[in-house]
Amino acid sequence: MQDVLNSPAVNPITRGRIWFDALVGPSLKPGSSSPVPPVLSAGAELNGVAAQFIAVVPDPEQRFPRATDNVVGLEQGWLLAQAVRAVIDADAGAAAKRPIIAVVDVKSQAYGRREELLGLHLACAAAVDAYASARLAGHPVIALIVGPAMSGAFLAHGYQANRILALDAPGTMVHAMGREAAARVTRRSVEALDALGETIIPMAYSMHAFEQLGLLSELIYGIDADAPSSAQIETVRRALSTAVTDARSGPNDLSGRLSSPAAQKNRAASIEVRRRLAQQWQAD
Amino acid sequence: MSDSDVSYASAYEAILARQSFIELGARERARALLDPGSFRELLGPFDHLESPWLPLQGIVCQADDGAVIAKGTLDGAAAVVLAIESAFQGGSIGEVSGTKLAATLELVLRECEAGRLVRPVILFETGGVRLQEANLGLAVIAEIQAAIVALRRYVPVVGVIAGMVGCFGGMSLAAALCSYLIMTKQGRLGMNGPEVIEQEAGIEELNASDRRLIWSLIGGEQRAATGLVDTLVEDDVAQIAASVRAAFVQGRPAQARTERVAHYLALLARVDPAAIDGAAMRQLWNQE
Numbered sequence: 001m002q003d004v005l006n007s008p009a010v011n012p013i014t015r016g017r018i019w020f021d022a023l024v025g026p027s028l029k030p031g032s033s034s035p036v037p038p039v040l041s042a043g044a045e046l047n048g049v050a051a052q053f054i055a056v057v058p059d060p061e062q063r064f065p066r067a068t069d070n071v072v073g074l075e076q077g078w079l080l081a082q083a084v085r086a087v088i089d090a091d092a093g094a095a096a097k098r099p100i101i102a103v104v105d106v107k108s109q110a111y112g113r114r115e116e117l118l119g120l121h122l123a124c125a126a127a128v129d130a131y132a133s134a135r136l137a138g139h140p141v142i143a144l145i146v147g148p149a150m151s152g153a154f155l156a157h158g159y160q161a162n163r164i165l166a167l168d169a170p171g172t173m174v175h176a177m178g179r180e181a182a183a184r185v186t187r188r189s190v191e192a193l194d195a196l197g198e199t200i201i202p203m204a205y206s207m208h209a210f211e212q213l214g215l216l217s218e219l220i221y222g223i224d225a226d227a228p229s230s231a232q233i234e235t236v237r238r239a240l241s242t243a244v245t246d247a248r249s250g251p252n253d254l255s256g257r258l259s260s261p262a263a264q265k266n267r268a269a270s271i272e273v274r275r276r277l278a279q280q281w282q283a284d
Numbered sequence: 285m286s287d288s289d290v291s292y293a294s295a296y297e298a299i300l301a302r303q304s305f306i307e308l309g310a311r312e313r314a315r316a317l318l319d320p321g322s323f324r325e326l327l328g329p330f331d332h333l334e335s336p337w338l339p340l341q342g343i344v345c346q347a348d349d350g351a352v353i354a355k356g357t358l359d360g361a362a363a364v365v366l367a368i369e370s371a372f373q374g375g376s377i378g379e380v381s382g383t384k385l386a387a388t389l390e391l392v393l394r395e396c397e398a399g400r401l402v403r404p405v406i407l408f409e410t411g412g413v414r415l416q417e418a419n420l421g422l423a424v425i426a427e428i429q430a431a432i433v434a435l436r437r438y439v440p441v442v443g444v445i446a447g448m449v450g451c452f453g454g455m456s457l458a459a460a461l462c463s464y465l466i467m468t469k470q471g472r473l474g475m476n477g478p479e480v481i482e483q484e485a486g487i488e489e490l491n492a493s494d495r496r497l498i499w500s501l502i503g504g505e506q507r508a509a510t511g512l513v514d515t516l517v518e519d520d521v522a523q524i525a526a527s528v529r530a531a532f533v534q535g536r537p538a539q540a541r542t543e544r545v546a547h548y549l550a551l552l553a554r555v556d557p558a559a560i561d562g563a564a565m566r567q568l569w570n571q572e
Contacts, residue, residue, distance in 0.1 A: 074552055078545055078548055125458075128433070136433070202421070203416070
């Protein structure tokens, strides 16, 4: 059944595609070439300001058979780096750097023999480097989580952002490993794993738990992630726009992630390590 | 005694004279790399900064959470070694161990921004995120990566992958971001561990128990032969210590590996996915 649904001739419509089209579509110039999978990148207006939107979508034509889905494989990693660096280069002399919006719907990194041989770790690191460099260069980098944001794929596409937003909708999640795989590796049942997440916040799979870690700037409520209305798309645009403004006035590193009340509570150890280490660093 | 007997004897003595780096724990590795007498540990075991999450799961903590931070000097210049202890939870990155690494790199960055260069060395020995601290492990790895990218603009960030755990998961990306990587034959560097690939993609994709195959894909020799690491070393304290110092003498590379986007996209375009293996990659990567 699964194979029929994923037959290579059909390009499945994913959340990443839906939201990329929703945010970019209306302002794509007629006649301009539409971006092609697996990495979509296009400029569009965001409340009157030019912004760049980037998404990873399934690529049935993908040469590497383990990377046809909305995953980050070799080409995806390097193409993300290329797309982000194109924006950095284009704005090199500009006073105001364009916002970069990573539309995040990535199931995982690609799991394959060829991927490891050919340096998937390097391809993903290239994407990390590009996003981090954009942030350091003054581009507001915003991650908008519309689906899964998993593990190494999220590191490569979204986790270097100044601000992380997410839709409060079924199927959005951030995690280090899928539920089933994590259960196998930690020798627990999926139910036991879910129960653990109730008390151990970093192990939970819900976006609400992720928000409690202080890592989200905003959880956007009341959005149909699969079929958003134009009013809902407008709500998301406004949230993105606010995040861009915030990012411009904030630091260009990730220190903001530790400043929220949620982080003070649930990342107390992260804060304490930094405080004590700084003291001891100065001691000589 | 013939000439060949003499050379055998000296080769034998050279091996005997070697001190294994792999056999050392994280603290001893850091001490062995820094100039003699310069080692000073920060947030050591007596500070008892431990994982707040492991005891909730009935797992015994370690007083340094598996990360050793040591200030000292290299060739007389200020340096810091960040060493991951593979003997605790497989070198996995939890909130505390990962934050020790990220926070140290951030402090080095502040020093560099103020014009006081400090040489950072990271000893990778890790399977990646500690699954018992899942999302916080991932979050701190993103912070480590952010710090390496920022710091690398001022000073080379030098990584060592000695083995036997190797370097996997999100930390393999952190390693790839380093200015220079030094690796032994015994080391492995990859994003997904072989067991994970076998589990996710099936044994026909990768047989995780085929050690020869695994090392032909992600072992130190292959990584060095294809330029994915810079220096291949023996499992020898003196040689690794010398290679680390040599990397700082070289200074920052003109372009980091992760910045060579067009170069690597062009190489990938040459690959026939149906016929790629370690030997084919060496050939493709080394033809101009």
